[in-house]
Amino acid sequence: MADPETAGLAALLTPAGLALLDTLPPYEEAAVMALGERLRAQGHEPALVAAALTQSRLRARAQTKFGPFAADMVFTAAGLEQATRLPVAARHARRFAGADVGRVADLGCGIGGDALAVAGLGLGVLAVDRDEATAAVASVNLRRFPGVDVRCEDVTATELAGVGAVWLDPARRDERGRRVLDPRRASPPLSFALELARERPVGVKTAPGVDHDLVPGSGAPGGPWECQWTSVDGDVVEAALWSGALARDGVRRSAVVLRGEAAAVVDDAADPFGGPGGGERPPVGEVGAYLYEPDGAVVRAGLVGAVVAALDGRLVDPSIAYVTADRHVELPWASAYAVEEVLPFGLKPLRARLRERGVGRLTIKKRGTAVEPDELRRRLRLEGPEEAVLVLTRVAGRQSALVCRAL
Numbered sequence: 001m002a003d004p005e006t007a008g009l010a011a012l013l014t015p016a017g018l019a020l021l022d023t024l025p026p027y028e029e030a031a032v033m034a035l036g037e038r039l040r041a042q043g044h045e046p047a048l049v050a051a052a053l054t055q056s057r058l059r060a061r062a063q064t065k066f067g068p069f070a071a072d073m074v075f076t077a078a079g080l081e082q083a084t085r086l087p088v089a090a091r092h093a094r095r096f097a098g099a100d101v102g103r104v105a106d107l108g109c110g111i112g113g114d115a116l117a118v119a120g121l122g123l124g125v126l127a128v129d130r131d132e133a134t135a136a137v138a139s140v141n142l143r144r145f146p147g148v149d150v151r152c153e154d155v156t157a158t159e160l161a162g163v164g165a166v167w168l169d170p171a172r173r174d175e176r177g178r179r180v181l182d183p184r185r186a187s188p189p190l191s192f193a194l195e196l197a198r199e200r201p202v203g204v205k206t207a208p209g210v211d212h213d214l215v216p217g218s219g220a221p222g223g224p225w226e227c228q229w230t231s232v233d234g235d236v237v238e239a240a241l242w243s244g245a246l247a248r249d250g251v252r253r254s255a256v257v258l259r260g261e262a263a264a265v266v267d268d269a270a271d272p273f274g275g276p277g278g279g280e281r282p283p284v285g286e287v288g289a290y291l292y293e294p295d296g297a298v299v300r301a302g303l304v305g306a307v308v309a310a311l312d313g314r315l316v317d318p319s320i321a322y323v324t325a326d327r328h329v330e331l332p333w334a335s336a337y338a339v340e341e342v343l344p345f346g347l348k349p350l351r352a353r354l355r356e357r358g359v360g361r362l363t364i365k366k367r368g369t370a371v372e373p374d375e376l377r378r379r380l381r382l383e384g385p386e387e388a389v390l391v392l393t394r395v396a397g398r399q400s401a402l403v404c405r406a407l
């Protein structure tokens with residue numbers, strides 16, 4: 001362990017270091033200096049104190065991903081950033097448990113976000129990471145599970161005898177720290193996962209923006225595969241590819257929308273329009289009384305047709321993912337708005353109309369237009385007690401502004 005972060009971690013991941021960490025009060029930025037001084041005055045090594053305070057900060061930050069479990073975990077900054085948040089990892093783990101695959105190898109386990117969820121369901125796990133500090137952190141995080149082995153090695157050399165299925169969450173940063181969208185350039189690359197899929201079921205995380213053409217088709221090893229896009233509270237966080245027994249029968253594309261405790265899944269079986277490249281196109285027509293904004297996971301999965309079908313609705317424009325309908329239906333995978341007015345887009349008439357309506361607070365949504373919402377809001381100079389949602393989009397090829405109310 002060479003750099004200051006890993007050197008500090010080495011000191012921290014000892015019984016004495018972990019004991020010190022457990023004595024720290026809840027992290028508070030303003031209190032860190034004084035706390036550091038006090039710990040050094042008590043005789044703790046400055047490097048250990050620095051590492052413990054860094055860890056305390058990471059634990060506080062990690063609560064958004066791991067909730068109360070964060071308090072019993074350790075992190076590297078990069079490992080935390082790359083870790084799968086618990087509700088998503090729990091869904092991965094349920095696939096493995098449900099497919100009854102036996103021992104699972106998590107190849108490129110990072111700090112152990114996914115491995116923890118799999119082990120938490122009682123499955124044996126082989127967790128592997130080639131980064132020494134990261135593997136050490138994973139060992140601490142997985143210490144309570146006797147059925148887990150953590151190894152520090154390159155996954156291309158990992159012996160998989162006794163492993164029933166594999167999970168891969170490849171590193172998606174290049175040497176300069178830039179995000180890599182193409183799973184063929186991730187580490188390990190998609191080709192590695194496809195090779196493994198010849199022998200056993202595989203799950204692979206990819207970026208949500210993965211090109212649909214790169215999703216393994218029915219003829220790929222381990223196929224047919226299912227690709228599932230996941231959003232958490234409105235942010236699309238991943239597209240996971242599942243092969244063999246981990247893929248659901250007859251499902252090639254799906255979206256899962258997680259909001260708070262609730263989860264809703266929509267599959268291509270619910271999309272009679274066949275998604276990109278296939279089937280009949282969804283109908284397009286006049287803006288009705290309601291506008292629906294499909295969740296980003298549904299859009300990425302190419303399942304807007306499922307929203308159209310569920311609402312008996314239509315698109316406002318053939319190339320835009322806004323759906324309109326004449327009735328209001330609660331759908332967990334689309335936000336609904338009541339449409340109050342449809343105006344051709346133009347700054348002056350829009351300003352005049354919104355002022356007449358007394359709108360002071362405006363949420364601006366847009367698809368298929370270059371307008372910058374903040375700039376527009378500034379130029380509208382609105383004042384008034386009312387609130388509205390303004391949806392800027394093309395309607396039948398024309399730039400339009402829809403004055404709406406969130407439902």
Ligand SMILES: C[S@@+](CC[C@H](N)C(=O)[O-])C[C@H]1O[C@@H](n2cnc3c(N)ncnc32)[C@H](O)[C@@H]1O
Nearest residue numbers: 083084108110111112113114130154155169187
């Ligand atoms: C995105 S992170 C995994 C995060 C993990 N799923 C979690 O929830 O904590 C990817 C990890 O793969 C590891 N990795 C990348 N290429 C590897 C290889 N060839 N062999 C072993 N580990 C590798 C990296 O060191 C990194 O820790």
